[in-house]
Amino acid sequence: MNNDFLQNDTIAAIATPNGCGAIAIIRISGSIAIEVVDNLFNPINKNKKLINQPSYTIHLGWLYDNNKILDQVLISLFKAPNSYTGEDIVEIYCHGSPYIQKSILQTIIRKGIRLARNGEFTMRAFLKGKMDLSQVEALANLIYSKCEVTHNIAIQHIKKSYITDIKNLYKKIINFVSLIELELDFSEENFILVNKSDLYKTLFQLENIIKNMRNAFKLGNAIKEGISVAIIGKPNVGKSTLFNALINSDEAIISELAGTTRDALEHSIIINGLLFRFIDTAGIHYTMNNLENLGIKKTFEKILESQIILYLVDVYSFEEKKIHDIINYFNKHYPLKKILIIVNKSDLGNFTFKKNDYVYIISAKYNTNIKDLINAITNLVYNNIVKDDSIITQNIYYEALNGTLKSINNVKKGLYKNLPEDLLTIDIRLILNFLSKIIGKINNEDILENIFSRFCIGK
Ligand SMILES: Nc1nc2c(ncn2[C@@H]2O[C@H](COP(=O)(O)OP(=O)(O)OP(=O)(O)O)[C@@H](O)[C@H]2O)c(=O)[nH]1
Ligand SMILES: [Mg+2]
Incomplete structure (x- = not known):
């Protein structure tokens, strides 16, 4: 993968499907988005500069390539940080002829903006913490949903992200790990700091949430193509x-x-x-x-x-x-x-x-x-x-859900067998490791590409 995948340069793409439609949308995200479009745009209200306009506003005018009119367009502004990607976003609504779409995109690209890769807008949203992995997964499913059930699962996941609950449980588990380590440091004094029934309860809550997320994923996955x-x-x-x-x-x-x-x-x-x-x-x-x-x-x-x-x-x-x-x-x-x-x-x-x-x-x-x-x-x-565990899927989100459940199970077994605490922490740390993937701490470029390459360009 190319290194510029993670860079903060300004990107653009046609966000609507290929071909001729009534309108098309060209989406631009990044620090020079507004400035570049400002230089190509001649608003109906002549004194208007896009850069001075507030966020969430729409502007009518003509788009130019040097002296040549490209199209009459509407332009909307979403200023950082309150935009989909967390960066400045400009959306150009132009007429839907493929020729117009292409000409506008080419003009923008000549001004130093790069063509976005598949899913790159969403990846920026993810990296800026605007979305978590379960929402990214749900979004992919929403775009491709073909029936009511997959659509419902996706909507529920986007709306009710489980991540706040998971983040709270994550903090609690970190706390348990530190307490256990403290106990180990003072093992000769026989300190007991960890309340095992609290740990058990936390694991149980986490297990329920992760199971729900996994079932939704499996159902969505099993029925995606019918x-x-x-x-x-x-x-x-x-x-x-x-x-x-x-x-x-x-x-x-x-x-x-x-x-x-x-x-x-x-x-x-x-x-x-x-x-x-x-x-x-x-x-x-x-x-x-x-x-x-x-x-x-x-x-x-x-x-x-x-x-x-x-x-x-x-x-x-x-x-x-x-x-x-x-x-x-x-x-x-x-x-x-x-x-x-x-x-x-x-x-x-x-x-x-x-x-x-x-x-x-x-x-x-x-x-x-x-x-x-x-x-x-x-x-x-x-x-x-849906309940079948033999489904094989190389999905990072699914693997993280499965890994969490397996490690929870190991810790529960360990607690039951009264395993020494230093052994318990190994599996507890594994839980944290898997959870951190779900709540979005992913920096590895290859993994990121794997997640986002399924999206279309412009999303
Ligand atoms: N009485 C009755 N006849 C049926 C029923 N179902 C199918 N048939 C008849 O059985 C015959 C074969 O039906 P098809 O649906 O063509 O059978 P098929 O299994 O697709 O046959 P092939 O394509 O040749 O393998 C037809 O004459 C149908 O009308 C049924 O429930 N009751
Ligand atoms: Mg037949």
Whole structure:
């Protein structure tokens, strides 16, 4: 990473999406932002100098590149320190043609302002202490949220930052560490300074907050791109009929011929506030038909992509004694996926088996128990996918949350076993270490880039 990433020079970027819109916003942040724009700006009210205007004001005028008019624009001012980045910010609202946007940006850059990198405005906000890591994380999720649930999680996190509570607990824990060290210094006198039940209580409070934050993160992460649900099974069991019933549309072709679906079909839909991505697949069976085999190969690829598998069978062929074999097969080959067995065509058969946590009985054609099935899938998301600890994510915030919980657990175990205090402090110090990442004491450039590079330029 380039060193100027952390510098305090003035940066600029187009903050609105690429392409042509009614208006576009160019954002500039840094110490020379106002001065540079002042020199290009000719306000409608001729005597006005931007530099003399108060913060949070908007000004109409013409923007020039030497003698050439670039556009009629509105300019808003946010003066340091009460701005998004904590620095002087100027936002130029221009007309949305890509040509105008580019010309304005180029003119500004020629005046000694640098093009911002992805997320650099937000990184400055973070480094100035305007945001903590949990809010940065929430902001990234807010920008990319695609359904009500991810949107709600993000908003709650931005609004109610847990950081004040964490900072207070952080101070308390530091206090405990110093007391323990004092005790160790005077170990021969047998001083007891640390109230262990207080320490326990503090750890418990911290654990609750961190668990909430971790659950919110996991839910947001699991559903970011939509929960992927693959519908699989032998040919003709009614996979495409179920797919259509779930997405409430006639997208997939249905026929009484086996081998109708050749290529996987996908459809995203929001149900109960959650974004789902349902995948209809080609029926799995042994065939000499090359085209069908290509489809079947794809089915296996889609299984790998999915978080939930609906294994469809029909009432004729299903035997209750096979349930365990099926579950065992999936647990062995796809241990990270959640599986439901769906017995379809209940309208046709006389059957004796009953619904349970793994087995759902439906009629896709007549829409029987589809709502039940949808609720079961939703519950699976909240109760299993979110609680699943096997999710692997290389996210610094998530790793810090996990590390805190692990160290809290170690200290609690140590207290329980009456471990010597010098050993306890090792884990207590680890807690502090992880917490300091969450409350924003990060100076390492690579870590910073990792956090902020996910944002778009201009954010
Ligand atoms: N009676 C009844 N028929 C159903 C039901 N669900 C599907 N079918 C019928 O079963 C046949 C096969 O349905 P599809 O949805 O095409 O089955 P599929 O599993 O997608 O089949 P392939 O794509 O060939 O693997 C069609 O004639 C459907 O109308 C049901 O719940 N009850
Ligand atoms: Mg089909």
